[in-house]
Amino acid sequence: MKIGKLSLRNNVLLAPMAGITDLVFRLLVREFGCALGFTEMISANGLVRGTEKSYRYLETTPNDKPLGVQIFGSDPDVLSEAARIVTDRGADLVDINMGCPVKKVLKTGAGGALMKEPAKVAVILQRLREATPLPLTVKIRSGWNHDEISALNIARIAQDCGVDAVILHPRTVNQGFGGRADWSLIASVKKCLNISVVGSGDIRSPEDARRMLDETGCDGVMVGRGVLGNPWIIKNIVYYLKGKNVLLPPTLREREGIIKQHLNMSVDFLGAGVGVRNFRKHMSWYTKGLKGGSRFREMVGKADEKESVLDAVHRYFQSINEK
Ligand SMILES: Cc1cc2nc3c(=O)[nH]c(=O)nc-3n(C[C@H](O)[C@H](O)[C@H](O)COP(=O)(O)O)c2cc1C
Incomplete structure (x- = not known):
C-alpha cells in the first residue's frame, strides 16, 4: 500500500x-x-x-x-x-x-x-x-x-x-x-x-x-x-x-515473555517509577480473562519496583501453567 x-x-x-x-x-x-x-x-x-x-x-x-x-x-x-x-x-x-x-x-x-x-x-x-x-x-x-x-x-x-x-x-x-x-x-x-x-x-x-x-x-x-x-x-x-491460516493465540509462555519485554522496555525508556506505573494498564489488558487474573492484578498493582513485578509475573504464570 x-x-x-x-x-x-x-x-x-x-x-x-x-x-x-x-x-x-x-x-x-x-x-x-x-x-x-x-x-x-x-x-x-x-x-x-x-x-x-x-x-x-x-x-x-x-x-x-x-x-x-x-x-x-x-x-x-x-x-x-x-x-x-x-x-x-x-x-x-x-x-x-x-x-x-x-x-x-x-x-x-x-x-x-x-x-x-x-x-x-x-x-x-x-x-x-x-x-x-x-x-x-x-x-x-x-x-x-x-x-x-x-x-x-x-x-x-x-x-x-x-x-x-x-x-x-x-x-x-x-x-x-x-x-x-x-x-x-x-x-x-x-x-x-x-x-x-x-x-x-x-x-x-x-x-x-x-x-x-x-x-x-x-x-x-x-x-x-x-x-x-x-x-x-x-x-x-x-x-x-496473505491467505495463510489464522495463527493460534499466544501460549502462556509467549504472553509472559511479551509482558516482561514490554515492562523492561517501559522502564528503559521512561525510568523506574514512571515506567512501572505506566505499564499497569497494559498488565490489566494482558491478563484480562486469565485464570486468577483479577487477584493477580490487585496484588501486582501495588508493586512499584520492576524486579518485584517481574517476579510476581513469573510466579503467576508458573501457577497457571501448572493447572
Ligand atoms: C484510548 C483511546 C485513545 C484514542 N486516541 C486517539 C488519538 O489520539 N487520535 C485519533 O485520531 N484517534 C484516537 N482514538 C481513536 C482510534 O484511533 C480509533 O479510530 C478508534 O478507537 C476506533 O478503532 P478501534 O475500534 O480499532 O479501537 C483513540 C481511541 C482510544 C480507545
Missing part, C-alpha cells in the same frame, strides 16, 4: 491512541509487523509554544519507522507551523486529527469540531499541504451527529487539497466510542476518491480485517483497541490477509 510517496510493507496500521501509543508501545507492536505507527494526537499549539510535554510525544528512535505524527488544532497558521516542526523532527507522515470527541478539544474548534466546518477544513488543508512535503493524511469521523454526516464532503475536500490518504473512523463525534462503526460509509468514501482510504473501527480479529477490506474496498486497515494486551493480532492479521 502506498500513501503518497511512502511505500508501506503491508496495509495493517496501528491507530493513534492518546495515553497508549507512545514510543515504547509502538516499538513493541512494530515487532509484530505493523506497517505504520502513529503518535497520539499532539497539540499544534503546544508544539508552536515549545511545551515540553508536546515535544515528549515526538520522541522516536531509528527503528520506530515509518512514523506518522498526528497533530490537532484549529488555527491554520499554528497547524502549518506545527507541521513544519514535525517535518523537521523525523516524521515520515503528517496526520491531522478531525475526529477527537473530547469536550476540551471540541471547545477549541479542533478534533471532531472540524467535521462541521468544511470551509475551514479546506483552508487548513491547503496550508498544511504547502507547509510539508511529507505524505499528508486526515483522520476523520462520519460527521458531527447522525443528522450531519459530512465524511464524504470532507474527504473530497481533502483530496482536492492534495491530501494523500483519508483515514475514516465511521462513528459520529456525538457517538464517541458507542454503538458500532458504520463500515458502509468507508465503502462510500472509497468509491468517490482516487487517493488511499484507510478504515478504522471495530477490528478485533483477522477475519474482521478481511471483512472490512472486502466489504468496503478500502486500501488499508487500522487497528486500535484490538491491540491492547494483544499485539499478536497484528501478526495474525498480516498472515491472514
